[in-house]
Amino acid sequence: MPSSKPNRTIFSFEVFPPKRDMPLDTIYKTLDELTDLEPDFISVTCGAGGSSDGSNHRTIELAASIQNKYHREGIAHLPCINFTKDDVLDMLDELDKNGVRKILALRGDRAEGITPKQDFRYASDLIAFIRDRSGSRFQIFAACYPEGHIEAPNLDTDIRNLKQKVEAGTDRLITQLFFDNEYFYEFMEKADKAGIHVPVEAGIMPVTNKKQIERMVTLCGATLPRKFQRVLAKYESKPEALRDAGIAFATEQIVDLLAHGVDGIHLYTMNNSFIARRISETISTLL
Ligand SMILES: Cc1cc2nc3c(=O)[nH]c(=O)nc-3n(C[C@H](O)[C@H](O)[C@H](O)COP(=O)(O)OP(=O)(O)OC[C@H]3O[C@@H](n4cnc5c(N)ncnc54)[C@H](O)[C@@H]3O)c2cc1C
Numbered sequence: 001m002p003s004s005k006p007n008r009t010i011f012s013f014e015v016f017p018p019k020r021d022m023p024l025d026t027i028y029k030t031l032d033e034l035t036d037l038e039p040d041f042i043s044v045t046c047g048a049g050g051s052s053d054g055s056n057h058r059t060i061e062l063a064a065s066i067q068n069k070y071h072r073e074g075i076a077h078l079p080c081i082n083f084t085k086d087d088v089l090d091m092l093d094e095l096d097k098n099g100v101r102k103i104l105a106l107r108g109d110r111a112e113g114i115t116p117k118q119d120f121r122y123a124s125d126l127i128a129f130i131r132d133r134s135g136s137r138f139q140i141f142a143a144c145y146p147e148g149h150i151e152a153p154n155l156d157t158d159i160r161n162l163k164q165k166v167e168a169g170t171d172r173l174i175t176q177l178f179f180d181n182e183y184f185y186e187f188m189e190k191a192d193k194a195g196i197h198v199p200v201e202a203g204i205m206p207v208t209n210k211k212q213i214e215r216m217v218t219l220c221g222a223t224l225p226r227k228f229q230r231v232l233a234k235y236e237s238k239p240e241a242l243r244d245a246g247i248a249f250a251t252e253q254i255v256d257l258l259a260h261g262v263d264g265i266h267l268y269t270m271n272n273s274f275i276a277r278r279i280s281e282t283i284s285t286l287l
Helices: 024-036 055-068 085-097 123-134 155-167 181-193 210-220 226-235 239-259 273-286
Strands: 010-015 041-044 073-079 102-106 139-144 172-175 200-204 264-268
Touching (some): 010 200, 024 055, 024 273, 055 085, 073 085, 123 139, 123 155, 139 155, 155 181, 181 239
Parallel strands (some): 010 041, 041 073, 073 102, 102 139
C-alpha cells in the first residue's frame, strides 16, 4: 500500500478494553461520546504485555464495534511477542471478517509470568509476516519513540531499527507519549534524514493524575518538563484543578504541533471522553 502524506491533519483516539472482570459494555457509553467527536479513527489497545489471556479478543471485538456499530475506523493493536504465527493468522482472519483493516503492529512488553513465544522477535518481524501473508489487505501502523525506545542504547540506533520497521511494510507511525515538543521535532528531523518518510502521528496524553503519570513516565522513559512538574506538585491534591491544568497543557502542546504542520494527533484518552471533548472543541477549527 503506498504511503503518502495526508492533506489534512488526522485526529484520532486511543482507548483500552475494560479489565477482564468487567463487562465489555461498560465502555460503550465512552465510545458513544468519543465517536460523537468524529475522530478519524479509534485504536484499541491489547492487554498489558500483549498477553494471550484472551484480552486480544476484547480488542478485536471493540475494534469491530467501532467499525460496524459506530461506522468509524477501528484499529486493533497487535503486540506479537506472546503470540505464534498461527495465533496471528487467526486474528488477521477475525479482523478481516469484521471489516477491520487497520492494525497497530507492536512487539509488546514482556509480561510477568509469561514466557514469550519465539515466532516474532521484533515488531518488524510481525509487519513482514502480515505483508507476506496478506499483501496490502491491512493498513499497518507501528510505534515510534521521539525520546528513543527505553531499551535502545540511543536515539540514532532506535531510528536505524525504525527504518527497518518501516521498510518491512509500515504505512504510518504513532509516537509514544511525550510532553516536550522539542523532542518530537528533533526526532522528525533525524527520521527524515534516515529516509523515513511515512506520516507520523504525535501521541499526546493529557495528564490528570500525578501517580498515574509518574508510573507511565517510569515505564516509557518520557521526560516530564519542569514547568509541568511544578503544576503536578501544586495541584496533585485538587483533582479538578489538575485535570484542567492537564487539559490546558496538552492543548497548548497540540496547538504548537499543528502550527508546525504535524501529520496527526493521536490522543491517549485513557477512556475519558470528557477530556477528549474539551480538547477536541478547542482544536477542531485548527485541524
Ligand atoms: C502508540 C503505541 C501504542 C502501544 N500500544 C500497546 C498495546 O496495545 N499493548 C502493548 O502491550 N504495548 C503497547 N505499546 C508499547 C510497546 O509494546 C512497547 O513500547 C514495546 O516495548 C516495544 O514495542 P515496538 O512495537 O515499538 O517494538 P520494536 O519496534 O520491535 O522495538 C523494540 C526494541 O527493539 C529494538 N529493535 C527493533 N528492531 C531491532 C533489530 N532488528 N535489531 C536490534 N534491535 C531492534 C528497538 O530499537 C527497540 O528498542 C504501545 C506503544 C506505542 C508507542
